[in-house]
Amino acid sequence: MSLYLRFLEDHRRRGKETISSGDLAALGGTTSAQVRKDLSFFGSFGTRGLGYSVAALSHRIREILGLEREWRVIIIGAGKIGAALAQYRGFAERGFHVIGVYDVDRAQIGKSLNGLVIQDESAMDADIARLKPDIALIAVPAEAAQALLDRVAKAGVRGVLNFAPTPLHAPEGVKLRSVDMALELEILTYALVGSQH
Amino acid sequence: MSLYLRFLEDHRRRGKETISSGDLAALGGTTSAQVRKDLSFFGSFGTRGLGYSVAALSHRIREILGLEREWRVIIIGAGKIGAALAQYRGFAERGFHVIGVYDVDRAQIGKSLNGLVIQDESAMDADIARLKPDIALIAVPAEAAQALLDRVAKAGVRGVLNFAPTPLHAPEGVKLRSVDMALELEILTYALVGSQH
DNA sequence: TATATCTTGTGAAATCATTCACAAGCATCC
DNA sequence: GGATGCTTGTGAATGATTTCACAAGATATA
Ligand SMILES: NC(=O)c1ccc[n+]([C@@H]2O[C@H](COP(=O)([O-])OP(=O)(O)OC[C@H]3O[C@@H](n4cnc5c(N)ncnc54)[C@H](O)[C@@H]3O)[C@@H](O)[C@H]2O)c1
Ligand SMILES: NC(=O)c1ccc[n+]([C@@H]2O[C@H](COP(=O)([O-])OP(=O)(O)OC[C@H]3O[C@@H](n4cnc5c(N)ncnc54)[C@H](O)[C@@H]3O)[C@@H](O)[C@H]2O)c1
Secondary structure, three states, X not given: OHHHHHHHHHHHHOOXXXXXXXXXXXXXXXXXXXXXXXXXXXXXXXXXXOEEEHHHXXXXXHHHHXXXXXXXXXXXXXXXXXXXXXXXXXXXXXXXXXXXXXXXXXXXXXXXXXXXXEEEHHHHHHHHHHHOOOEEEEOOOHHHHHHHHHHHHHHOOOEEEXXXXXXXXXXXXXXXXXXXXXXXXXXXXXXXXXXXX | OHHHHHHHHHHHHXXXXXXXXXXXXXXXXXXXXXXXXXXXXXXXXXXXXXXXXXXXXXXXXXXXXXXXXXXXXXXXXXXXXXHHHHXXXXXXXXXXXXXXXXXXXXXXXXOEEOOEEEXXXXXXXXXXXXXXXXXXXXXXXXXXXXXXXXXXXXXXXOEEEEOOOOOOOOOOOOEEEEOOHHHHHHXXXXXXXXXXX
């Protein structure tokens, strides 16, 4: 679904007003029947003979994904990757607003990233209670990740995106996803060794 | 498979020598039968009544994934995310060696990241021909991504990991994967809006 | 050695996902 | 308005994956 949204935005930029399931399939590397099945799960909003209205379908998918509202995000760990994420414009463009960045390192605390001051992580629990962020990004060393996940979960955060390359266990009621870049590379190498027999 | 490897390493750190399919399943959130089917696809290396040897299974999976050799990696775009990736220790730990970083920005070229000097991207094609990197990480603005993918593919790179949030089309014979962090957040929000009816 | 207890490896069954195929709907053109 | 050309939405067929269920191998214990 998120991918379809990317394709639709791409298509809109090219000035097209409608798109057929076949076009979407070609972009996504699937079949037109697949695309239609996926979309029909949420209702039917295409026009026969014409395809889907790019604007209408985008809007509907944004609704389904919950992107019609703004989301508050905090970042834990202001190291190399945390700092990059804090300054990433792509988040705000899609409705994700970074409202806080935390670290334990005295040398980091107080520094400003894009107008956002790095806070002492001891202030985090109180801030979460007050500002009620929806999602936390965990960008700390692997050893510290599970403890922080438990801590933000307890404080009331319901979604977590983890960047530490370690298996984590999410407490009940918390949605967890992990981005593991070394793992992505491993999937690539598997494909590479596989393709040369 | 890569995930199983993570679990095994985790388990080894805890001092365990064997692990059962049930344990692996619990870690991965699947069933024991699933794990056994996955592993049996590549042969049978468990011991009945005991489980799998953590060391032997790790080794076998590393073999299957092609991690028993070293891989050469270049990074294109030395911006915020490119710089973070260039300094990331986790890659070298898993056998991925960054041998070059490229940018167009005069202000960036010549700077050193962890002992790695940022090169002018006009030198890139010659370097690829000479050093034969296996994988390129693309960390440039979305508009520039497709052109660079085509360019490194032509120069002989066979695997690409893309960080730009845009749909790319890989030329024949090139394995492409993309990491899209805003998309990861969208998947989280979908789960969040879904779970509250 | 005999017995009890685990856990793998794997056919068979059940479930889930994709593809096929086509009636029905809409737009366009004559 | 009627014929023509596209494209959707969706049952039915096919294909893939997951789960079930259990025989057979391995260890441990006495
Ligand atoms: N650098 C990358 O490109 C990259 C890529 C993929 C994954 N990662 C992972 O992301 C994590 C961070 O990587 P990095 O390169 O930014 O490391 P880093 O050392 O630059 O930054 C880690 C930061 O976390 C802070 N920290 C440690 N414990 C903390 C706590 N309890 N609360 C708050 N802050 C705490 C540290 O003070 C430090 O500033 C690691 O797990 C790493 O494996 C990094
Ligand atoms: N910053 C993040 O945390 C983050 C997160 C996810 C995705 N991304 C994506 O990663 C990409 C880079 O993001 P960033 O934040 O590092 O941006 P950035 O502006 O800091 O860095 C981009 C760099 O690419 C260089 N560049 C541009 N064209 C180039 C070319 N043809 N060849 C070589 N280098 C070129 C620029 O000079 C610049 O240094 C973007 O597509 C962004 O959407 C960034």
